[in-house]
Amino acid sequence: MHSTILFAASGKVYSVSSPDGQIKACITVGDKIFLSAYWNDEQMISPSPLSLTFESFVWGVAPKVRSHKEVTVSESIVPVYGNNRIIPDHYRELTLKFRGDYSLIVRAYNQGFAYRFQGNLKEELVVYDEELGLNFSGTVGLREPQDQGYETVWEYKKVSEMEPDKKLYLPLLFDITYESGKNVKLAVTESDVRNYPGLFLKRSVFGENSFQTIFEKYPLSTKYGGFRNFMEMPDEVAPYIARVEGTKAFPWRTFVIAGDDRELVNNTLVFCLATPQLLQETDWIKPGQVLWDWWHDYNIEGVGFETGINNNTYRYLIDFAAEHSIPYINIDWQWSEYKDLMDFNPDVNVPELVKYAEKKNVKVFVWAIAYTLERQMQEAMDMFHDWGVAGIKVDFFGRDDQVAVDMYERIARSAAQRKLMVNFHGCSKPTGLERAYPNIMNYEAVKGAEGNKWSEEITPDHDLDIVFIRQICGPMDYTPGAMRNFTKGRYQVPYPPGSQGTRCHQLAMYVVFPQPLVMLNDMPTAYAREPEYFNILKSIPVNWDETRVIAAETGEYVVVAKRKDNIWYLGAMTNWNQREVDVDLSFLGTGTYHVTRVIDGVNANKIATDYRILQDKTDRSKTITINLKQGGGAFYRFTPEN
Secondary structure: OOEEEEEEOOEEEEEEEOOOOOEEEEEEEOOEEEEEEEEOOEEEEEEEEEEEEEOOOEEOEOOOEEEEEEEEEEEEEOOOOOOOOOEEEEEEEEEEEEOOOEEEEEEEEOOEEEEEEEEOOOOOEEEEEEEEOEEEOOEEEEEEEOOOOOOOOEEEEEHHHOOOOOOEEOOEEEEEEOOOOOEEEEEEEEEOOOOOOOOEEEEOOOOOOEEEEEOOOOEEEEEEEOHHHOEEEEEEEOOOOEEEOOOOEOOEEEEEEEOOOHHHHOOOHHHHHOOOOOOOOOOOOOOEEEEOOOOOOOOOOOOOOOOOOOHHHHHHHHHHHHHOOOOEEEEOOOOEEOOEEEEEOOOOOHHHHHHHHHHOOOEEEEEEEHHHHHHOHHHHHHHHHHHOOOEEEEEOOOOOOHHHHHHHHHHHHHHHHOOOEEEEOOOOOOOOHHHHOOOEEEEOOOOOHHHHHOOOOOOHHHHHHHHHOHHHOOOOOOOOOOOOEEOOOOOOOOOOOOEEOOHHHHHHHHHHOOOOEEEEOOOHHHHHOOHHHHHHHHOOOOOOOEEEEEEEEOOOEEEEEEEEOOEEEEEEEEOOOOEEEEEEOOOOOOOOEEEEEEEEOOOOOOOOOOEEEEEEEEOOOOEEEEEEOOOOEEEEEEEEOO
C-alpha cells in the first residue's frame, strides 16, 4: 500500500509514500491540519501546522475530511529544452477534500514531496496569511543566506545559532543528522507560484528547529526606489497578501530530499510540479550562447574606433558572433532612456543593428527595466517584434508581492504572443514558470560573475554552494566565461574584470550549470587570443539529451556528465580545496571514444590561467583520475570514433 490511514491521539493520519518507498509524507487531521515527513523511517519533519487565513474563515482549523483519494502516476515530460530530453514524472498523490469546499493535495516523488491547497469556491478570496509552521527533527544545520536578496552567498550554521527574525530567501538547504548516524539533505522551496506572493521563511521562537512563513503584503501604491530608482517599491500596503479566485490552486510547498548529495544537482521536482506547457508553437524558441556586452564594459582591444555603448561596438560584436557561429548578442542598458523605451540613445540604433545582424545570421537580445516595460507593455513589445529582436532581458524586479510575481507571467505571455524569448534578471527564484512558458530561457536570482566587478565574494567555494542550493530551482544566468583568472588570495577587483579560480573552473560551468541561454561574458579579443580554447568553449551545447551526476559533495566538488546526441561532455569543479576525483566511464556507450581534455595546468595553483588541452582515446571500461587544482576545474569531451 502506498497510502495508509493511521489513528493517533491527535487525530486521523493520512500518508502517502514515494514510488521507491523511501519518502513518506503524513497529514494529521485533528483540531488543525499537520504535516510530518519521513525518510527511510527517520522523521525529518515533525508535526507542522498548515492553514490559510481568509477574511472571514480559515482553512485548516477544525477541519472535517469529506473524502480522500489516492492515485499513482507514471508519465514522462518532454521539455522544449533543458538538461534532459525526457523527464520522468512518477509520483503518488493523496487528495483530501474538506468541508468548506477546499482540498489539500500531497505528492510524493522519489526526489522529494510537495503539498498545495486547492479551492472550490465561486467567490473571490482575500488571503491574509498562509501558515507553514515548519518543525524539523534531528540535529539540523542550514546553509543560511547572508544577503537580503536572491543574489546571496551562504554560510553553514546550526539552526539554533540563527537570528530569529531574519527573512530567509528560498531555496533553503537543511542538513539533518540523526542519532543513528544517518544524514539527509532537505531543500525547501516552492513551485507553480502564479498570481500569488513568493514564500520566505524565518526562524520561529516556538522551537529550536522551527520556522514560520513570511509573505510580502499586497501593494496598494508604489514609489520609485532601489538601485538608481529603477524599481517601483511598495509605498502603501494592504493588511492582506493576495486576492485570488475561489478555485485557485495555491503554490506547491516543495521539499527536495537527498540521501546522496548527487540527487540535489539534477533534481527536477520544481519543474515536474509546475503548470504544463501553455504554448502551442515552440519551434521559434532556440537556446544558445550569447556575446554579452556589459560585463567587460564594452572593451575591445586593437580597434580603430572608440568602444562603448555605440553602433560601432555592436557591429563588431555582431561580426565576431557571425564569424564564430554564436547565435546571439546582447544589447544591455542605455540603448534607451531608463523610464521610456521609446526615448532612444542616438548612439545606438537598435533596429539598424538588428537588420545588420540578421544579414549575418545573428539575433539580438535587448535589455529593459521591468517596471518600464510593464507601463509600456503593448507599445514596447510590438516595437521589439517589428524590429525583429530575438528576445528581451528584463531586469530589476526587486519584489515578491502578488503584483510583482504576476508580472513575470504577464511579460512571458506578452512576449510569447510576439515570439520573443525572455531572460529575467534582478528577479525572484524560478518556480517552474518556464515549463508553462518555455520562452522564459533563464533567470538570474544568483550572485554570479557580475559581482566580480565590485566584490570578492564570488569564490570557488560560493560557486560550489550554488550547484547544490540555487540550482535546485531551475536555470540560472550566472554569466561565466572570464578569461582573466586569479588564484586564492590574489583577487583584488580588477579592471577589466576577472574571476577567482582557474580557467578550467570557468569552462566547467558551461557543463555543470543549467543555463539554456548562456553568456560569453568577456571581450571578444580576449577569446580571439586563445583560438584553440575558444573553439572548445563555443562548441559546448546548451540543450542536452541526458544528464548524469557522477560525483558530488555539497559545497566541495561536483562532476557532471551530459550527453548531446552521441557525444558526452563532462564538467568537474572544486572549491578552494585541491583534490583528485576518480570517474568511472561506464556511462559511455560501446566502442572507442576520442577524448578532448581541458585540465588545470601543473602551475594553476600559482597562475590560474594555466591549463592544458590534450587529446586521447578511451572506452567505457576505464576509470580516469581528474586532478583539480585549488579553485580548479576540468572539461572532457568524448566523441565516438565510429
